[in-house]
Amino acid sequence: xxxxxxxxxxxxxxxxxxxxxxxxxxxxxxxxxxxxxxxxxxxxxxxxxxxxxxxxxxxxxxxxxxxxxxxxxxxxxxxxxxxxxxxxxxxxxxxxxxxxxxxxxxxxxxxxxxxxxxxxxxxxxxxxxxxxxxxxxxxxxxxxxxx
Numbered sequence: 001x002x003x004x005x006x007x008x009x010x011x012x013x014x015x016x017x018x019x020x021x022x023x024x025x026x027x028x029x030x031x032x033x034x035x036x037x038x039x040x041x042x043x044x045x046x047x048x049x050x051x052x053x054x055x056x057x058x059x060x061x062x063x064x065x066x067x068x069x070x071x072x073x074x075x076x077x078x079x080x081x082x083x084x085x086x087x088x089x090x091x092x093x094x095x096x097x098x099x100x101x102x103x104x105x106x107x108x109x110x111x112x113x114x115x116x117x118x119x120x121x122x123x124x125x126x127x128x129x130x131x132x133x134x135x136x137x138x139x140x141x142x143x144x145x146x147x
Contacts, residue, residue: 006040013037018045019056020089020107022082028090029105055111059121063092066126067133087136095132099125 010017014037023029024045033052037044047053064073064080067088073080080088097105100113114124 006042009039010044013039014044014046016047016050016053018047019053019060020093021045022086023089023093024107026086026090028086029093029107031107033108052108052111055115055121056107059096059111059114060089060092062121062124062126063088063129063133067092067130070130070134083138086138087133091133091136092129094136095129096124098132099128 018024018031018034020029020031021044024031024034025043031047033048035046035048037046047056064076067073068076071084071087073084093105093107093110096102096110096114100110100117102110102113111121114121
């Protein structure tokens with residue numbers, strides 16, 4: 001399937017895409033509301049509740065807004081490189097997990113707990129979360145054995 005056909009078909013198959021799809025597909029986190037779908041050779045992650053997706057969208061925007069300067073990201077609205085997007089998602093969720101003292105990185109559970117504790121995602125300790133974003137490193141592929 002070519003890239004244009006993939007992007008044209010994606011919204012029909014996945015009308016409520018998971019905001020943290022990259023983190024879920026790379027096993028940095030999981031979510032009890034996520035459902036996986038296959039499209040051609042690719043895997044998509046959908047959110048089963050729209051309100052949860054709105055909360056996650058707000059959290060992802062806050063990750064980006066708070067870490068923009070530290071990560072030297074482009075202005076809001078411009079695309080972010082894959083490695084930086086992974087760092088934002090995985091590092092941000094890892095930081096949120098540490099701040100909330102959660103045993104597992106379940107996105108929906110953490111967002112619910114953050115909203116219950118602070119009543120607003122804006123009141124989270126962003127300095128600690130951003131330090132986890134900065135510390136997170138993408139896994140490198142193992143070196144091929146030389147023959």
